Amino acid sequence: MNAERLYPGERIDDLQINNLKVIQHREEFCFSLDAVLLAHFATVRPDDRAVDLGTGTGVIALLLTARGINSITGVELNGLMADRAVRSVQLNRLEEKISILQADLRTLKGVLPAGGYGLVVSNPPYRPVGGGYLNPRDSMAMARHEITATLMDVILAARYLVKYRGRFAMVHLPERMPEILKVMSDAGIEPKRLQLVYPSCRKSPNMLLVEGIRGARPGLKVLPPFIVYRDDGGYSEEFLTYYSAMLGR
Numbered sequence: 001m002n003a004e005r006l007y008p009g010e011r012i013d014d015l016q017i018n019n020l021k022v023i024q025h026r027e028e029f030c031f032s033l034d035a036v037l038l039a040h041f042a043t044v045r046p047d048d049r050a051v052d053l054g055t056g057t058g059v060i061a062l063l064l065t066a067r068g069i070n071s072i073t074g075v076e077l078n079g080l081m082a083d084r085a086v087r088s089v090q091l092n093r094l095e096e097k098i099s100i101l102q103a104d105l106r107t108l109k110g111v112l113p114a115g116g117y118g119l120v121v122s123n124p125p126y127r128p129v130g131g132g133y134l135n136p137r138d139s140m141a142m143a144r145h146e147i148t149a150t151l152m153d154v155i156l157a158a159r160y161l162v163k164y165r166g167r168f169a170m171v172h173l174p175e176r177m178p179e180i181l182k183v184m185s186d187a188g189i190e191p192k193r194l195q196l197v198y199p200s201c202r203k204s205p206n207m208l209l210v211e212g213i214r215g216a217r218p219g220l221k222v223l224p225p226f227i228v229y230r231d232d233g234g235y236s237e238e239f240l241t242y243y244s245a246m247l248g249r
Contacts, residue, residue, distance in 0.1 A: 031059040039063035042169035048118035058085030195223040
């Protein structure tokens with residue numbers, strides 16, 4: 001397969017980290033800031049085997065390699081997105097580190113090993129069906145609404161995959177914080193770190209980053225607010241520090 005083969009509507013985007021690039025389609029779901037923030041927020045250990053649930057075009061898996069993880073499985077239900085992820089992995093010559101599995105995260109038992117991973121991450125659909133505008137293009141709807149996987153489905157899949165004392169990190173909506181923390185705790189993944197992301201210091205948070213540990217005792221650490229933009233519209237020092245850290249500078 002020619003990794004740089006592009007189909008109509010596709011493009012190659014530069015992630016601005018480690019010369020990584022990703023193949024995306026201009027009319028379908030494309031990665032955004034939440035993927036970058038999650039890839040940096042997750043606690044990473046070099047010997048981790050990791051899984052990215054709902055990997056899309058593979059952007060989080062790609063970014064995790066920049067943080068030193070050498071074994072990542074990206075799980076993606078949508079065949080077109082999974083194909084782009086495969087080609088993105090090949091484009092970056094990361095076949096030895098990243099594998100893409102086209103599968104339903106609700107039916108991973110017997111497909112991937114139970115308790116076989118030190119880290120599981122997910123940037124799941126944020127909104128329940130009936131919550132917000134439903135995009136008529138199926139792939140966009142699947143990425144934004146819980147059509148094929150609910151919050152519970154994602155967390156139960158993570159619980160199946162993550163080993164004892166392993167970590168599950170997720171990005172989601174602040175408005176669903178009580179539900180997220182309860183479902184994680186009930187599943188045996190105790191929330192341990194939480195951070196709210198603000199577009200600017202004058203606006204309410206629009207993202208939530210949370211990480212839990214399987215089998216841990218209760219005790220949640222709330223990190224300082226993360227602000228993306230300064231009042232003048234430029235990126236904040238926090239955000240620029242994130243990118244510098246990803247680059248190893």
